[in-house]
Amino acid sequence: NAGVMQNPRHLVRRRGQEARLRCSPMKGHSHVYWYRQLPEEGLKFMVYLQKENIIDESGMPKERFSAEFPKEGPSILRIQQVVRGDSAAYFCASSPEDRLTQLYEQYFGPGTRLTVT
């Protein structure tokens, strides 16, 4: 059973470009979480999605950031018009499909390291 997959592992963008980060959850998992790790910081929760639904986006910046988890395919974190401050590691985690999701671990992917030049 493959773990959580993220791609690309490293992404370099110039200021003003768009960044698209992909996350494929573990098989059988339909809950996806995105976290951001800024340099010298711990991970900060950004958004929690279930298939086709955003459940909690309280940690997402109000502008330029969006996330989706379509019925088919990976979850996408999209950052428009990137700025230098967006440079960070972005981690995706998944957990099983269950109403008691809060009792389950979150399994983390290897992360995407975004560098904005």
Add this chain to the structure above:
Amino acid sequence: AQSVTQLDSHVSVSEGTPVLLRCNYSSSYSPSLFWYVQHPNKGLQLLLKYTSAATLVKGINGFEAEFKKSETSFHLTKPSAHMSDAAEYFCVVRSYYSGYSTLTFGKGTMLLVSP
């Protein structure tokens, strides 16, 4: 709201000596607590978790942590450090909402192990 405070940003030990990484939590209810480890440029690996069962929790690679409610602490220990333990360690608390939960991370403690 739940939060965790990792008291040391860096801890240096010699190989073969004990490791102590300190974490205090703040929670309005009985918390679920975790320790994760992150090796350089790698993802996060769960070391151990506390979910209101035994207060002394054993994890992988010889690590353990003790939940102390009276001290609101969840310190991570290992009797004898190994060079491969050098990594960043995060104390994490689970925050519950209606029907789901999210994780709140501490700022991390970098463990340095010298020969």
